[in-house]
Amino acid sequence: MSSPSSSVQEAKRALGRRLREIRKDAGITARELAARAGWQGMERQQVLRSGRHRFAMLVEESVLRTVVGDDPEVLAGQLGHLIAVASLPAVSVGIVPMGVPRRLGWPVESFTIYDDEQVNVELVSAHLTVTQPHEIHEYAKAFHALHEIAVYGRQARALITAAIDALG
Incomplete structure (x- = not known):
């Protein structure tokens, strides 16, 4: 039986292969994909990897399947990045599955809790x-x-990978 970490590595490799196929079929370079997905912010990536902070993220499953704009490859790249980030020791990524009963009712607006002193909320306006x-x-x-x-x-x-596969 393989260890959980080897299963994670195997999933990452499989996802990487699939993302490369999608990118090549679309005729774009890895750099262009990185630019479209907003991966140039390497200083932000260092904060995730430094271990000095902890991050807990929740994403609604429906968000994983919502293509904003005209290019599904951008979403595929972002979802691949989400899987990679979720494997970092200081990061916890939870997906709220569609169809699960909830006490809150409707999905809530996007918000970020920084600490017990500040929350940022993203509204339409x-x-x-x-x-x-x-x-x-x-x-x-x-x-x-x-x-x-x-x-x-x-x-x-599995939910993230299914969303990538649904992109075609």
Whole structure:
């Protein structure tokens, strides 16, 4: 029986092969894919890899399957990057599966909790910075509720890989 880390490495290699096929079929270079996917921010990548910070991310499964713009290869690249980032020791990626009953009701707006002093919220018309403790607490409750119904590890990778495969 293979170890979990060798299974992860095998999944990464398989995904890498599939992403290369998609990229080559689209006739774009690896650099062009990186530019389209926004991978030039290497300083941000160093923060993820430094180990000085911990990151917990939740993504709705429907987001994995939503192509914004005209180029599904960009989404494929982003999803491949998500799988790679999810394997980092300081990063936890949870996927909230479609169809799972939730106590929150509707999906919530995109938000980032930095600490117990600040939450950033992305709305259609604005980017908000929340600093009121009772409001921050509401976002922490929402994150916790979504965390409870999210899947992680192998199950999360399977959902992400299925979304990539659905791109064709």
